[in-house]
Amino acid sequence: MNNISETIAALATPLSASGIGIIRVSGDKSIELVDKIYRGKKHLTDYDANTINYGHIVDFNGNVIDEVLVSVFKAPHSYTGEDSVEVNCHGGIYVLRKVLSLIFDTGIRSAEPGEFSKRAFLNGRMDLSEAESVMDLIESGSEASYRNSIRQLSGFLSKKVKKIRSEILHEAAFVEAALDDPEHYNLDGFDSKLSVALTRWTIEIKKLISSYRQGSLLKEGINTVISGRPNVGKSSLLNFLSGHEKAIVTDIPGTTRDMIEDRVVLGDFVLNLVDTAGIRKTSDMVESIGVKKAIKAQSDAELNLYLVDSSDNLSDEDIKFLSDFDRSSTIVLLNKSDLVSNVDSDDICRYFKGHVVEFSTITGKGLDDLKNAVSDLFFDGNLDNDKFYITSEQNYNYLNDALKSLELVRSSIANGLSEDFFTSDLYDAYKSLGFILGEEVEDDLVNKVFSDFCMGK
Numbered sequence: 001m002n003n004i005s006e007t008i009a010a011l012a013t014p015l016s017a018s019g020i021g022i023i024r025v026s027g028d029k030s031i032e033l034v035d036k037i038y039r040g041k042k043h044l045t046d047y048d049a050n051t052i053n054y055g056h057i058v059d060f061n062g063n064v065i066d067e068v069l070v071s072v073f074k075a076p077h078s079y080t081g082e083d084s085v086e087v088n089c090h091g092g093i094y095v096l097r098k099v100l101s102l103i104f105d106t107g108i109r110s111a112e113p114g115e116f117s118k119r120a121f122l123n124g125r126m127d128l129s130e131a132e133s134v135m136d137l138i139e140s141g142s143e144a145s146y147r148n149s150i151r152q153l154s155g156f157l158s159k160k161v162k163k164i165r166s167e168i169l170h171e172a173a174f175v176e177a178a179l180d181d182p183e184h185y186n187l188d189g190f191d192s193k194l195s196v197a198l199t200r201w202t203i204e205i206k207k208l209i210s211s212y213r214q215g216s217l218l219k220e221g222i223n224t225v226i227s228g229r230p231n232v233g234k235s236s237l238l239n240f241l242s243g244h245e246k247a248i249v250t251d252i253p254g255t256t257r258d259m260i261e262d263r264v265v266l267g268d269f270v271l272n273l274v275d276t277a278g279i280r281k282t283s284d285m286v287e288s289i290g291v292k293k294a295i296k297a298q299s300d301a302e303l304n305l306y307l308v309d310s311s312d313n314l315s316d317e318d319i320k321f322l323s324d325f326d327r328s329s330t331i332v333l334l335n336k337s338d339l340v341s342n343v344d345s346d347d348i349c350r351y352f353k354g355h356v357v358e359f360s361t362i363t364g365k366g367l368d369d370l371k372n373a374v375s376d377l378f379f380d381g382n383l384d385n386d387k388f389y390i391t392s393e394q395n396y397n398y399l400n401d402a403l404k405s406l407e408l409v410r411s412s413i414a415n416g417l418s419e420d421f422f423t424s425d426l427y428d429a430y431k432s433l434g435f436i437l438g439e440e441v442e443d444d445l446v447n448k449v450f451s452d453f454c455m456g457k
């Protein structure tokens, strides 16, 4: 299993009716093996590298299975860095299954999810941080997460990390040289020079570390619960934000009995929305289970959108909730603001000091205010277009490890310890940063990165 010398294949496009469907094959023998089922002007082995060629896929009895275009890549000039073939078939579920199974019959095995990208990494085509961003890119659901992942794919994080690493290595090597050969290398004044560098490195590293929470919100989306009394318009809000009728809307209170979830884009952000059952006392068994789940979802959520029906009076229940809410994670929507208003922001402010937005799921009023409120709560009001955010927990941990090692160096200097004392801490920081690039990373951690990938990537 998982042997890099084997030739692998997988569908690179979805298994569904579409214009074309692409099967990707990679490995030493990919060109000669696919040639067994290819018929064209020449053998696949005789085409020039990085060309696309017309022909047919035929079974072992010579029956035509599909009319295709086949791309031939020769190592190292391919995505994986290996010889690769891409078979562009007609995009039909049945055709693709047939061609893929023929490919397996030639002795090629099925690729595991992420295995192409993993090979690209193992063959030095991408470092680990670049490879990791491939999946972020595919999964990005908003402009901001897209921008961030394409930046990482282009080596933004790698370059930053490499620069700090090479500076650390330079200083550590200098100490070693000076200890070996004091006549030629002088450590006078070295500590203060290193202190300056330490400050610079730690500032850079802390900046990356502190971007993690926001980076993961961008990547994963903000877990958001929609709450409020029955009939305030929770399902309507979910439908409005998702742009389709996901939840049933009626004017009967208590319609929503279970949680309905959806991933919606709100400007730069993705919200993982949960519309919860109207929270209220109920004797209905099913509904009361929904209410319990709703209370749980509410406590797990990063953002709580609490709806109030502004055409109605505030209830005691509203007042109780409003007084308890944490304003760093709650936005109150005064819904139905298209109707004659009975409750305004000032009324709410007596109980809740956070963001209050006049909203209407019918006219769309308040949408921009809602976006701004989210931006305010989670991105201090400005999602910086030029800022880079780290998005993976692994990188977050590696950066923290590096920071700790550098802090040890700093305290060694402060305590007047001799230089040989802290070179090992410098090397530890160097090593931790290297893990981000995938240098000397244990196999299981590499596998962890690729295990989240989709098939054919």
Ligand SMILES: Nc1nc2c(c(=O)[nH]1)N(C=O)[C@@H](CNc1ccc(C(=O)N[C@@H](CCC(=O)O)C(=O)O)cc1)CN2
Pocket: 022, 050, 073, 076, 077, 078, 079, 086
């Ligand atoms: N059909 C197809 N489309 C695709 C990909 C793919 O693998 N196949 N990609 C991936 O999923 C992305 C593009 N990434 C790629 C990166 C490098 C090479 C490659 O062959 N590089 C060679 C040749 C470059 C050149 O001619 O200048 C090289 O770098 O040596 C191909 C695709 C998106 N679209």
Ligand SMILES: Nc1nc2c(ncn2[C@@H]2O[C@H](COP(=O)(O)OP(=O)(O)OP(=O)(O)O)[C@@H](O)[C@H]2O)c(=O)[nH]1
Pocket: 229, 230, 231, 232, 233, 234, 235, 236, 237, 248, 249, 250, 251, 252, 253, 254, 255, 256, 257, 276, 277, 278, 279, 335, 336, 337, 338, 339, 359, 360, 361, 362, 363
């Ligand atoms: N005028 C007006 N009516 C709205 C608005 N939003 C929702 N409604 C109406 O309010 C009623 C209740 O809406 P729902 O979205 O089902 O409310 P809910 O909070 O999900 O209700 P439960 O399932 O009972 O918890 C429906 O008749 C909606 O059409 C709004 O912004 N303005």
Ligand SMILES: [K+]
Pocket: 230, 231, 249, 250, 251, 252, 253, 254, 255, 256
């Ligand atoms: K309802």
